[in-house]
Amino acid sequence: MLDELSILLAHVTNQYAEKDEYRFAICDSNCLGKRSGKTRTLTYRHLVDIYSLDFKNVIFRALLYFWNRDLYGRSLIAMLCAYARDAVFRSTSHFILNFPEGAIITRESLEAFIDRQDPGRFSKATLKSTAQNINSTWTKSGHVCGRVRKVRSRANPTAGSVSYALLLGYLTGVRGQALFQTEYAKLLDCTADKAIELAEDASRKGWIIFKRVGDVIEVLFPNLINTSELEWLREQN
Numbered sequence: 001m002l003d004e005l006s007i008l009l010a011h012v013t014n015q016y017a018e019k020d021e022y023r024f025a026i027c028d029s030n031c032l033g034k035r036s037g038k039t040r041t042l043t044y045r046h047l048v049d050i051y052s053l054d055f056k057n058v059i060f061r062a063l064l065y066f067w068n069r070d071l072y073g074r075s076l077i078a079m080l081c082a083y084a085r086d087a088v089f090r091s092t093s094h095f096i097l098n099f100p101e102g103a104i105i106t107r108e109s110l111e112a113f114i115d116r117q118d119p120g121r122f123s124k125a126t127l128k129s130t131a132q133n134i135n136s137t138w139t140k141s142g143h144v145c146g147r148v149r150k151v152r153s154r155a156n157p158t159a160g161s162v163s164y165a166l167l168l169g170y171l172t173g174v175r176g177q178a179l180f181q182t183e184y185a186k187l188l189d190c191t192a193d194k195a196i197e198l199a200e201d202a203s204r205k206g207w208i209i210f211k212r213v214g215d216v217i218e219v220l221f222p223n224l225i226n227t228s229e230l231e232w233l234r235e236q237n
Helices: 002-011 019-028 037-051 058-067 071-085 087-091 093-097 107-117 124-141 159-171 176-181 192-205 227-236
Strands: 209-213 216-220
Touching: 002 019, 002 037, 002 071, 019 037, 037 071, 058 071, 058 159, 071 087, 071 124, 071 159, 087 093, 087 107, 087 124, 107 124, 159 176, 159 192, 176 192, 176 216, 192 209
Parallel strands: none
Antiparallel strands: 209 216
């Protein structure tokens, strides 16, 4: 739902907006141009499921932060958020990433993969629509190209998307050099050296703090993680 998110965030420009402001924009102002009230409500719920739309949620707060600073990284940033929050989409990452560049990925093969993860969970129609939506998401993020014939391509990471992937790894308790080896870092579709180069760029821009002495790396997010969240993370670790 990258298109809907893009329109919504262009409409609600207050980065501190409450969740109700997003609901009002979608359901009352109809900023997304939906035909019925029911469709507006369903769209709002879908967007909440994928992105949370809650500034108090660090995952969404960080999405907004990098979204507003990295125009070219938006599709990959949105995909990373969806990956963090949606289990079905997340389960397809190995399926997609294991294809070599140039390989053809059929909808039927993706349907079969999803069905194998939880046999019988989805009806045939739901399985088809789910595979179509997931294929669309991987296409938007740059991991797949083609409108009808889907071909494995490579995503184009940016300073903002790399920073967001590092933050998501940081929230799971990973620190230092290992941040460039997490499942989120692998979604960047680039080498660790390239990701480090982009993290250094983000640090120069003031988006994150990146320090490196030899093989020792430290990454911090003072603009994104508040004191209470830091304390919670310390307790979890």
